[in-house]
Amino acid sequence: MSMDVLDLGGRPVIVGGGIAGLMTALHLAPEPVLLLSRSPLGADASSTWAQGGLAASLGEDDEPALHLSDTLAAGDGLCDAQAARRIVYAAAAAIEDLARLGVRFDRTPAGALRLGLEAAHGRRRIVHADGDGSGREIMRALVADVRSTPTIAVIEGIAGGVRAAIERARSSVGHLVKIEVEVDTLAQLEEVLALAPDVVLLDNMSIDELRQAVAMVAGRAITEASGRVTPATAPAVAATGVDLISIGWLTHSAPILDIGLDYSEF
Template sequence: MSMDVRDLGGRPVIIGAGIAGLMTALQLAPEPVLLLSRSPLGADASSMWAQGGLAASLGDDDDPALHLSDTLAAGDGLCDAQAARRIVYAAPAAIEYLARFGVRFDRTPAGALRLGLEAAHTRRRIVHARGDGSGREVMRALIAAVGSTPTIAVIEGFEARRLAMEDGRIAGVLASGPTGPAFLATARVVLATGGIGGLFHDSTNPLGSCGQGLALAAHAGAVLADLEFIQFHPTALDGPGRPMPLISEAVRGEGAVIVDETGRRFLDGVRGAELAPRDIVARAVWKHLADGHRVFLNVRERPGPEFARQFPTIASACKKAGIDPVRDLMPIRPAQHYHMGGVAVDGSGRTSVTGLWACGEVASTGLHGANRLASNSLTEAVVCARWVAESIAGTPAHRTKPAIASDRPSPDPTTVRPLLSRALGVLRDGEALKAAARALLPPAERKDAASDPAAVGLMIAIAALRRRESRGAHYRTDFPHHAAVARRSEITLEAALAAARELAPVLEGVT
């Protein structure tokens, strides 16, 4: 559907068209809504690449209390228990809701949902669709549903650059597209922009996912939470391609093992071994690589000949790399995969800025804590989209003043990517974090293509520097132990800039 972007009539604007954005738009129907997508629907969304599926307690031996217990354990003391409980208890109904939209979930010959096992889950509770193509199948169904919903207007090829403010609240979206800058006058905006993978050299995410939603919220004055917690997936296919192909945790759930070049399973002494929480496996693999070893995933025995049928997406990536998983070992290394931190939101997805909501990976609901439990993220996006929509629908629409749109450069993380990759990887230390903050300050204060990625990286670096402990996915080699009390972190862009200025070296000869 096309429309004149200058006349929104007070309708809400959703920025981002992954699962979180699409679901929020569908949940708002029949209220008119504008969905802003920087590329054709599904072309550049992390959701499309999701392999693992959705976690929900649907098995006869499972219940939401067990799912909650596993979530809290993986979160390493930092989950918001109330938020986590609310989300996991709503998860089974969310699966049914997606099925009604036409998502073709994998089923047994008897017609029951086929449930998979992933790391740190004590039960089989991962619902897949088309094997390891879960994200693609969910996106297919939701894109079709959006296309048949007349109240959802989609504008493709436009990217949000800034949020306009008026009297401390949202007044519109400054965007840019093929026809130049545009101003979308609205008092209700939803951020559903995904994650930060494009800020790292080794990532399984689309390179365009460089934290723009965080930058939009930060420049509007929003509070961000837990930014230092970045999950590195331990089994990305090691090769020259970027982004790196993901080898889903579900492969290890079906019996694959991690070995080195000698064939040794060096995780044997780790509790849970290959199915330990992701941060533990990622650090073990990282350290083994640093010691000069090579690391591989061995699927030759399990799943064995069934591998290509169960995991067609991964099998295709291996074939492109010249690897036959049934005969060859698959080289792996950790890669940035998911951001537990994000824009701080309440149970309805509202941020600290009036008129601004966030949903999906860009939001910090408190579900994931210090280390996301596998396959909880798509579940979170689907569940929370309904609560966000309900909150928006209950917020009266009002007209805002039109403004003149000015163009800004598209974010380009190229120059800051090496800084974040070095300082904010699997292992961190204070001196490297300080050096990164100092280097990120000048571009963060400029108004060029690197400024937004630098501002996001700076906030993450300062948050990591302030957390003088190791917890979940955040591991400080200079502070390897847990703090006595687990506390979530909060930061604003203004506070991060001020902290970085204090770290800036004094110029020689200047008094």
């Protein structure tokens, strides 16, 4: 829905109108949120073009442990076992959530989800929507839900790079919402410091780079280290002088507006 900008102060800000942004907004409901999108919702999201299905252990002869085993075997040592476990054990509930939100998954004449057998999966566990149009159907349902949720305010048509995004956000919510800018090089950090962000997320930097980054910021913003951070490396990261350290899924917090410089058009 659309709201007067005077009503937007203090609410979490979500950047991006893809599946991740839409699902985050819907999960936060009924808490009021602001969703920023470069184009009309769903118009440019790569998720719309996704043709593959979603894997979940939904069959009577299947279970998450079997799904995890197949995943780790196919990964051949490249998988993060703990991350894979969290994903496969949450997959069935994610499918149920999407169906509840109106995604029309392909079903059998009896009404059960149609499960496909693909790739390295040892059981039928691939769920499609509209054949090879899974991404398009999921986006259709989520966009409709977001637009019909009264507590989600949407601002579309934001373009012009990170500077324009920050200026648009500031004009909408002033300084009531903290703006976090993500950088992964010292050159990017030098660029964003001129934009006066509240928080700078230093992503995947070495210990030496983190030390240099903290010196460059010199107290002008809160510094947050993320990426390459493990319980083993955390003490060395903390010694660089950063204000915050984020590890994996612990990074998700609100109200923060997080903008990555990798997006040349925002």
